[in-house]
Amino acid sequence: MINMVKIAIDAMGGDYAPEAVIEGVEQARDLFEDTVFLLYGKREVINQHLKNRDRIQVINADEVITMEDEPVRAVRRKKNSSIVMAATAVKEGQADAFFSAGNSGAVLAAGLFIVGRIKGIDRPGLVTALPVVRNAKQSNFVMMDIGANADSKPVNLQQYAVLGTYYAERMMKAQSPRVALLNNGTEDDKGNKVHKAAFELLQQTADINFIGNVESRDLLNGVADVVVTDGFTGNAVLKSIEGTARSMLGLVKDAVYNTGVSGKLGGLLLKNGFNQIRSQMDYSQYGGAVLLGLKAPVVKAHGSSKATTIVNTIRQIRQMVATDIVPGVAAYYANQQANQQASVDKSVEND
Amino acid sequence: MTKEEIFNKIAAIIADRFEVDQSTVTNEINLEQDLDADSIDFVEFVLELEDTFGSEISDEDAEKLNTVGEVVDYIAARQAK
Numbered sequence: 001m002i003n004m005v006k007i008a009i010d011a012m013g014g015d016y017a018p019e020a021v022i023e024g025v026e027q028a029r030d031l032f033e034d035t036v037f038l039l040y041g042k043r044e045v046i047n048q049h050l051k052n053r054d055r056i057q058v059i060n061a062d063e064v065i066t067m068e069d070e071p072v073r074a075v076r077r078k079k080n081s082s083i084v085m086a087a088t089a090v091k092e093g094q095a096d097a098f099f100s101a102g103n104s105g106a107v108l109a110a111g112l113f114i115v116g117r118i119k120g121i122d123r124p125g126l127v128t129a130l131p132v133v134r135n136a137k138q139s140n141f142v143m144m145d146i147g148a149n150a151d152s153k154p155v156n157l158q159q160y161a162v163l164g165t166y167y168a169e170r171m172m173k174a175q176s177p178r179v180a181l182l183n184n185g186t187e188d189d190k191g192n193k194v195h196k197a198a199f200e201l202l203q204q205t206a207d208i209n210f211i212g213n214v215e216s217r218d219l220l221n222g223v224a225d226v227v228v229t230d231g232f233t234g235n236a237v238l239k240s241i242e243g244t245a246r247s248m249l250g251l252v253k254d255a256v257y258n259t260g261v262s263g264k265l266g267g268l269l270l271k272n273g274f275n276q277i278r279s280q281m282d283y284s285q286y287g288g289a290v291l292l293g294l295k296a297p298v299v300k301a302h303g304s305s306k307a308t309t310i311v312n313t314i315r316q317i318r319q320m321v322a323t324d325i326v327p328g329v330a331a332y333y334a335n336q337q338a339n340q341q342a343s344v345d346k347s348v349e350n351d
Numbered sequence: 352m353t354k355e356e357i358f359n360k361i362a363a364i365i366a367d368r369f370e371v372d373q374s375t376v377t378n379e380i381n382l383e384q385d386l387d388a389d390s391i392d393f394v395e396f397v398l399e400l401e402d403t404f405g406s407e408i409s410d411e412d413a414e415k416l417n418t419v420g421e422v423v424d425y426i427a428a429r430q431a432k
Contacts, residue, residue: 072394113398
């Protein structure tokens with residue numbers, strides 16, 4: 001018998017929940033025959049929308065963590081919420097991964113406090129794939145951390161580099177992924193204290209292919225496969241990429257349509273081109289943001305996710321489970337700690 | 352469970368979580384100042400206490416716990432109830 005992948009899903013999270021989540025789960029169920037879905041939420045509401053229960057188990061969760069709830073407190077108090085119950089199913093081994101489009105802070109807190117960190121990882125970080133444009137050799141890159149931790153120490157950035165390397169190798173099929181540190185210049189001595197120390201540490205880290213500092217303006221050109229940054233900067237950069245792309249497309253559209261009849265005709269001819277640009281820039285095609293460094297995949301999709309993004313995220317989770325990213329990282333850090341212990345023992349012997 | 356047993360269990364959790372030698376853990380150790388615990392470390396520690404001793408610790412109570420000794424006293428008092 002094939003090994004079934006089991007995904008615990010918060011049916012109540014997101015702007016269009018539970019309808020969009022359920023619709024996406026049903027589409028994914030029809031696409032992926034080796035996957036079982038555990039749907040957590042208000043049973044009667046889910047049942048109203050569910051068309052076919054094949055490989056979908058509904059587990060009643062009376063409480064819902066809303067966007068207004070304070071994350072850590074909500075995760076501690078609302079034990080019967082869909083987020084807490086779904087994360088607990090992963091902790092207890094009933095599911096392989098946890099997925100929600102709900103309250104970001106609560107999803108991160110549930111991942112961190114319920115699913116738990118891999119031994120050796122100080123702080124898990126959020127990773128996402130972003131598009132590379134106008135480069136025949138590369139179609140995307142990963143950036144980490146995009147907002148789990150506002151303050152990062154150099155050692156956190158070093159761990160993001162290792163985690164990002166695993167993600168790029170196994171999810172993007174990048175060979176010996178180029179790791180770069182996002183900085184305010186490309187020279188080796190650029191940046192604040194944390195970045196200068198992180199640069200040194202990354203240079204000394206075996207097992208990663210560190211290529212130095214990169215600037216945010218070069219990211220979409222494919223300057224690296226793994227871009228390492230603290231969560232504060234990563235989040236600001238991600239949002240500025242999103243915002244700039246949207247504004248530029250708007251500007252181009254205005255320019256085309258404001259030039260009278262000829263412009264409108266030209267615009268019609270360009271419509272497919274515009275749509276292509278939009279779909280290339282739409283990073284929800286790669287699924288959600290993954291909180292990497294935990295004992296199981298924990299994935300947060302955008303609050304505005306519709307069924308298609310839910311399906312893409314489930315595809316992404318299946319790939320994460322199939323490529324053993326979490327066991328790979330856990331083995332890497334177990335090995336690191338064993339080596340450290342061995343060198344400590346050796347130095348004691350030599351004393 | 353005696354206070355000594357509670358202390359030993361807590362010392363073992365701290366040694367594992369904060370990577371210190373268990374023999375160096377004393378009642379006087381301040382979690383935030385001596386172990387450099389940030390808010391995430393602290394919540395994780397409280398959750399592990401809940402799992403280990405089987406009772407829930409409210410946020411209000413948790414905020415008052417600063418030293419290892421205070422944690423031991425708190426758990427002992429809860430178990431006596």
